[in-house]
Amino acid sequence: MEYSIDDVAAARSLQLSTYIYTSMAAFWAYDYACSLHEEWIFLLQSHWSKMKGVYIVTRYLPFILLVIDLYMIFTPNENLVTCRMLANISLGFGILLSVCAEWFFILRTYVLWDRNKILLTAILGTYLSFLAATIVIAIDANISAAYATSPIPGITGCYQSSTSDRIFIPFVLFSVFELGLIIITLIRAMQGWRRTPCHLYVVLVNHNIFYYTSSFFFATMNMFTSLFLQDSYRTVLNGFQFLTLAIFAARMHIHLWQTNQHPRGPSSMIHLSDMSFVDITA
Template identity: 25%
Template structure:
């Protein structure tokens, strides 16, 4: 079966999106027993609310992205509301995931209130910067020229999205540096399973986020727009 160049791009993109959705569902299913054991039955404090948002909103946002990628919306008059909801879900899931890392770092630093306030202020500036700067880039540098798709039904993203991943990487580096510093300055001779797990898993997780975010930046800036 032969495809035109455009059709090949669409097929590749669709396969990537569906694959990502499958990975999210697979991970979700693998961790259900741990969720039942460790989360269910806990009181609804800020940590559980943050976890619930990171856990379930991610599924909703990924499902909406997958739907937008695999369906033909060319006959729809407007997809702006759908896109705004999808974007909001993705932003919520990212912020919630970062919130869990903030709580982890906060606990690792013996619940230092000043550190928590500093991290929250930095997070707020990072969110505002990521959203604001990317919109400016997309609007004034014409990476997504206004009027090209007034309905919002063409699936795609502008190069301004690389700005958002840049802010995310910077914040992850701050959390990673704080974790590494505390590990070797205070817990240097501690070998308890809890400290080892918090440190090791945190560093692995943040390293993965940084690597994937860097890949997204490269893709947004280098790969042709048709992809």
């Protein structure tokens, strides 16, 4: 039996998605196993707070997200209704995971700027407006999307055979947002370096720059893939972004907490008190 070029391309993208999702699950499990000792020390010894709750969501929600994505990629071909439902659930969890991970670093930027409420209001206003636009576009894309399965035997999973042309817009918005956060963090870092910063300050700046740069890179990459690649590629790269940034956020939060527990030098605790790091490490 002969298949069209589109059928073959869709089958290849579904196979690649299967490999990548499986690799992501293995990567998450490996990372969790490697950090299990440090994580349980943090969970048992740190004080319960809102930030600790955000950490738990950020750390363990990827497990649920990966289970859903793996089930969706291995789901029987005839079950398109299940595909749509799972895609909506995965999108919702992905957005929640992204919000939790981003909150760590928005709050850190707020602390870096000596708890400047005007700056925090500007950051949150911009972020929430971009997030609202993202949710509206994502809901519209999911409603209008048509799902299909591969006619080639042995190829499981489903993909969107058509989607909204505006799906790239959220990635444009958040690439601009992350670039703005990189700039204001660099400005603050250059100002703060004149004051002989403590080790905790250096760790905080390095974490922010690394996270914002990674987030900007993923947003830019997904912007182009949403324009030029098939849906199954786009979906798996979105999931890779959610998972990777969540791992970064969780690992960096534990590292910051450990740095706060073991400050270097007598000046560290002075800076710690002045900048109220306890708000983001407790």
